[in-house]
Every structure is written in C-alpha cells, then in structure tokens.
Amino acid sequence: MQAHPSLLTLFGLAVIVIGVGARINIMLVIILSALTTCLCSGVSLVTAIATIGHYFTANRYMTILWSILPLVGLLEHAGLPRASRTFIGRLGVSTPGHVLWLYFLLRQISAALGLTSLGGQAQMVRPLLAPMVEEAGERMGRRAISEELSQKLKAEAAAVDNIAVFFGEDIFLAVASILLMETVLENAGLRISPWHLSFWAIPSALMAAIVTYVRMKRLDQAIGRRSEP
Structure with missing residues (x-):
C-alpha cells in the first residue's frame, strides 16, 4: 500500500527524534528535518533549500x-x-x-x-x-x-x-x-x-x-x- 504524501512528511519528525536521541547538533537536526519534510512533500531539493532560505530571511530579526x-x-x-x-x-x-x-x-x-x-x-x-x-x-x-x-x-x-x-x-x-x-x-x-x-x-x-x-x-x-x- 502506498503511503499518503501527507503521512510521509512525518519523517521530518522522526529525524528530530533520532537526532536528539543521538545528541547530534540541534541546529543540524532542525535543518535536516526541514529538508526531509520538504522532500517528502514532493518538492525538489532546490525548492526545499529556497523555501528554508526564504523563511530564514523573512524572520531574520529572530537572530538578534x-x-x-x-x-x-x-x-x-x-x-x-x-x-x-x-x-x-x-x-x-x-x-x-x-x-x-x-x-x-x-x-x-x-x-x-x-x-x-x-x-x-x-x-x-x-x-x-x-x-x-x-x-x-x-x-x-x-x-x-x-x-x-x-x-x-x-x-x-x-x-x-x-x-x-x-x-x-x-x-x-x-x-x-x-x-x-x-x-x-x-x-x-x-x-x-x-x-x-x-x-x-x-x-x-x-x-x-x-x-x-x-x-x-x-x-x-x-x-x-x-x-x-
């Protein structure tokens, strides 16, 4: 049975669980989780990176x-x-x-x-x-x-x-x-x-x-x- 695309995006959550459990750098885990979620939703790698970059620059005041x-x-x-x-x-x-x-x-x-x-x-x-x-x-x-x-x-x-x-x-x-x-x-x-x-x-x-x-x-x-x- 083929998984529904919306269910595949839950792999991003799995990346967070595994990354935190393995004590990997949390920033790296979050970025990998975001990329995984984008890719599982059906978008290309370039679009996924562009989306992350867009929201990062749109909320850059948070880096203060x-x-x-x-x-x-x-x-x-x-x-x-x-x-x-x-x-x-x-x-x-x-x-x-x-x-x-x-x-x-x-x-x-x-x-x-x-x-x-x-x-x-x-x-x-x-x-x-x-x-x-x-x-x-x-x-x-x-x-x-x-x-x-x-x-x-x-x-x-x-x-x-x-x-x-x-x-x-x-x-x-x-x-x-x-x-x-x-x-x-x-x-x-x-x-x-x-x-x-x-x-x-x-x-x-x-x-x-x-x-x-x-x-x-x-x-x-x-x-x-x-x-x-």
Missing part, C-alpha cells in the same frame, strides 16, 4: 536573540554565578524550593503580562537561577552538595522556567498561541473571543502554580532527608 549568548558567556566569565550565590545568601532564602517557587511566581506573572523575554534557559536559568538554587541547597545541608543533587537542582530550575512561561503566557491576550487557537477554532466553525481563551487559561495557570508549590515542598523534604546524619 543570538547576540545575547556571547553576552551571557562574558558575564559568567566575569563572575555572575558567584554574584548570584552571594545575592541569594543575603536574601536569607533558606531552601532551594523557596528559590524556585519565588522564581516561578515572578516568571508566571511576567509571562501573563506578555513579558516572556524576561526569563529563559540561556539568559536566566543557567547564569543566575541555577547557582542560586545550588547555594540554597548548600546552606540547607550546611555542606557542599553532591554532583547528583547539583544536576537535580539544575533540572528543576529549567523545568520551573518552562512550566511557568508555558501556563502563564496564554493569559496574555496578544500572545501567538491565543491568536492561533482563535484562528483554528474559527476555521472549524467555532467563534470564540480571545478574551474567553485568555480568561480560561487562568485556572490552568493556578493549577500549575499549586502543583509546582507541592513539588517544591517535596524537593525540600527530600534534600532535608539527605542532609540528616
């Missing part, structure tokens, strides 16, 4: 964000993680869960106001949040944390940032996801105001906040049990 990465690297080299550790010590925040919960609230509120660029993995979690959480862990246990716990806290910091912005940004009326949902529903014959979509995103955001609070309490309890003699 890449200029942040060298700046973050310079700040890390200049001692930004050490400064963040000192800062969290002066605040008197006693546990990693408290640090992560406070950041979650700030991140979700800012995302709900449309300020999604205030946080992020590269510019906030790695140079600032992760060192703060590790410092709080050391203060809580009154000793240096293990490598396993360090990786655990870094993963929790990254997860908190993702969850907060994911459930918080839909509260903002003009976010792309709200406009996309309105368009999809309208094409399906359902007319729903963006105000309604934004309003009903609030219960999900509150539930995410409650679940995160419980998870952070359990994280502190687990760290407390590890630090017991």
Whole structure:
C-alpha cells in the first residue's frame, strides 16, 4: 500500500527524534528535518533549500536573540554565578524550593503580562537561577552538595522556567498561541473571543502554580532527608 504524501512528511519528525536521541547538533537536526519534510512533500531539493532560505530571511530579526549568548558567556566569565550565590545568601532564602517557587511566581506573572523575554534557559536559568538554587541547597545541608543533587537542582530550575512561561503566557491576550487557537477554532466553525481563551487559561495557570508549590515542598523534604546524619 502506498503511503499518503501527507503521512510521509512525518519523517521530518522522526529525524528530530533520532537526532536528539543521538545528541547530534540541534541546529543540524532542525535543518535536516526541514529538508526531509520538504522532500517528502514532493518538492525538489532546490525548492526545499529556497523555501528554508526564504523563511530564514523573512524572520531574520529572530537572530538578534543570538547576540545575547556571547553576552551571557562574558558575564559568567566575569563572575555572575558567584554574584548570584552571594545575592541569594543575603536574601536569607533558606531552601532551594523557596528559590524556585519565588522564581516561578515572578516568571508566571511576567509571562501573563506578555513579558516572556524576561526569563529563559540561556539568559536566566543557567547564569543566575541555577547557582542560586545550588547555594540554597548548600546552606540547607550546611555542606557542599553532591554532583547528583547539583544536576537535580539544575533540572528543576529549567523545568520551573518552562512550566511557568508555558501556563502563564496564554493569559496574555496578544500572545501567538491565543491568536492561533482563535484562528483554528474559527476555521472549524467555532467563534470564540480571545478574551474567553485568555480568561480560561487562568485556572490552568493556578493549577500549575499549586502543583509546582507541592513539588517544591517535596524537593525540600527530600534534600532535608539527605542532609540528616
């Protein structure tokens, strides 16, 4: 049986899964996935490359964000993680869960106001949040944390940032996801105001906040049990 052309384009998704699983350079994986999707849809290689080039140049303003990465690297080299550790010590925040919960609230509120660029993995979690959480862990246990716990806290910091912005940004009326949902529903014959979509995103955001609070309490309890003699 011959596969439908629209199903063949799913090979692009398979390329992403295999590439990420094999830990290949993510930019290379994305480009190969885009080429695979184009080729499986029936277009020529030249047309596929031209299409990728067209959308790259049409959205070239997005590359401005890449200029942040060298700046973050310079700040890390200049001692930004050490400064963040000192800062969290002066605040008197006693546990990693408290640090992560406070950041979650700030991140979700800012995302709900449309300020999604205030946080992020590269510019906030790695140079600032992760060192703060590790410092709080050391203060809580009154000793240096293990490598396993360090990786655990870094993963929790990254997860908190993702969850907060994911459930918080839909509260903002003009976010792309709200406009996309309105368009999809309208094409399906359902007319729903963006105000309604934004309003009903609030219960999900509150539930995410409650679940995160419980998870952070359990994280502190687990760290407390590890630090017991």
